[in-house]
Amino acid sequence: MGVMVILRKKALILLMVFVLIAGLPAGQIEGAASGYVGVEKTELEAAAPAVPETTAVAAVLLEPTSNKIIYEKELNEQLPMASVTKLMTLLLAVEAVEQGKFKLDDKVVTSENAWEMGGSQVYLEPGEEMSLWEMLMAIGLQSANDSSVAVAEHIAGSEEAFVQAMNDKAKELGLVNTNFVNCHGLTADNHYTSAYDMAVILKEGLKYPLFRKITSMKESELRGGAFKLWNTNKLLWWYDGADAGKTGWTEAAKYCLASSAERDGLRIICVVLGTSEPGSHFRESTKLLDYGFARYKAVNFAEQGASVGAIKVGKGQADRVEAQTAEKVSVVALKGEEKGFESRVELADHLDAPVRKGQVVGAYVVTKGGQEVKRVNLVAGDDVLKTTVFEQVKRVIDHVF
Template identity: 70%
Template sequence: MSKRRWVILLVAALVFSMTVGQAAWAAQEAAKEKTPAKGAVPAGLETTAEAAVLLEPVTGKIAYEKEMDKRLPMASVTKLMTLLVATDAVEKGDFKLTDNVVTSENAWEMGGSQIYLEIGEEMSLWDMLAAIGLQSANDACVAVAEHIMGSEEAFVEAMNDKAKSLALENTNFVNCHGLTADNHYTSAYDLAQILKEGLKNPLFRKITAMKEYDLRGGAFKLWNTNKLLWWYDGADAGKTGWTEAAKYCLASSAERNGLRFICVVLGTEQVRSHFSESMKIFDYGYARYKSVNFAEQGAGVGQLKVSKGQSDMVEVQALDKVSVIVSKGEEKGFEPKLELPESINAPVQKGQEVGSYVVSKNGQEVLRVKLVAGADVPKASLGQQMRRVLDSVY
């Protein structure tokens, strides 16, 4: 074999070995990319929020959480509790929305977000509450607090009492507006519970759902700072917050196809990131879960016989929504039933507990909701009872 042929064969062998080696190296690298590192966790939902939670309020299911019990500042999301205490006072009849609230010097001095109240300026309680819910007005917060409790300090005490009544272990209020203060904190989970409680109050729901409002006869336009009301399908309540210490925060609620979620994000860094992170977490929940609904809160679900009453029957209503949250694909197999006595003796009071609505699956109870009487049924007089007996005979 000539020297020239030996050179050609040698070069070809070298090229072949390099090609095979490169292919093997590429295959190894590809395998490395597809093989998770030892101890790696499968990819899931991630959020830039320092703390977050996604709560389904009917069953209390936590669909997602990150450091949900961590104590953090919450800026103006504080005002959810301010609104809750104030609207509860109105619902109880202690105050009227038409009440005139007078601005004190203390309220006038408040900085940050405001509606620029003047000392001595009078405004209806309704206007003040709208300014708190939409504009996040710190001056209105103090004015309302003083109107309802006599002083901001007394109002803050009522806020903390309400937190204790809700068994919130990681919440403490120092003021009613959320400006940075020592020992003023909450957690993502606790805020979700506050919003859950607020949604039970029709006035609270109305205020937090409003997108806009004309104040001072239209001279001052209020726009809700919770942009999810425009940007996210089903969003219907919530409150934003920002301070340098708390960063961007948002507690919000949305409902789709009978399934409600409450989402809270605390401590997001970037402008509008509290909105984008909340929408991402909501999407996570709606992509994975579905609500199996049996009865709405207050809905009539049956009739119960009444003995010795002015009426023979009373409507039975569900005290709370009868609903089960499940992973998609697991909606079938639930069995609902009413647990009721054969009859109940008069007198019957509206709202009186009379039984239970029970939902089971595979023989196991998964949900129990109280059933109550839907109306008053006074006891029949002796004459009425005698006539009823005669009518049944003849």
């Protein structure tokens, strides 16, 4: 009789345990088996964020210092890009200014061809003059088609010649899925890019302070304040760290956006092409940028132009020259894997004049686990001219006496 009671109690206990476990979610059942009842597995492990889905036809996240692709969807598909085209227009204009070919206070005269442009514009009149700076602001903020043509004609003599320069630049950058037919992005046959190619164009533009200044401006004005400019890239207001980019929309291209954001030294370039409804290019870009910043971390070693040592110079008007980083020294790593990187500086022992500013004089090397993961050129920070024979003799005499 006592044995039967004990067996019934054991059976009842087993039944209660079965009912309890059967009612738990899968994660909690595994926890129960391992001694962590009521705690899901994902709360015990540092799980990476889930890879997002996007409604964009094509998209890419690019970390520009390492060229690491963080996220991709049809990144090489050839697609129309609408006014995102103007990133290349701005790039060529900024390069022309940086090279000293043009000045920001140059007067740009509006042609009949520029005046006839439809779509987004600042309503230039034939013969109307604005400074090159004002025209560039109109392109970067207002996405003005008329200003794009006016600037193209001012720089290259005609829009056709400027478009050829745009395609030449695309080839120089190694872009195989991009072809321009105009400088503004209105729908045209054979006018296309890819998400990856456009990310590279934005990356190239970000090298120039003037380009960064224009594309980061939220607002400005023309005609003595009579015409207000608002940047069409609303991420500048809505997304923490957003600092550059260009929007686009046509019936053919749908909603497009190339953008850039930086947080804690990590810059990510995001391109989405072909999102379907108003505002979707901002929503999808935000989703992808959130994923990139949640998953990766920048490990920064030196800023561009940082001096990391000096090299002795023989027979020069100066006896030393500073070695500087040619670009930012940084690597990107998954969060949790950012430790263990080491760096070293490799410099020439001695240089003979003349030394040219920008001349490669060494390398800044980053390693992990004994393997090289990053190498950046070190360049001479200044010119060092060669001394004359008389100056060399005088230097010897001064040293002796």
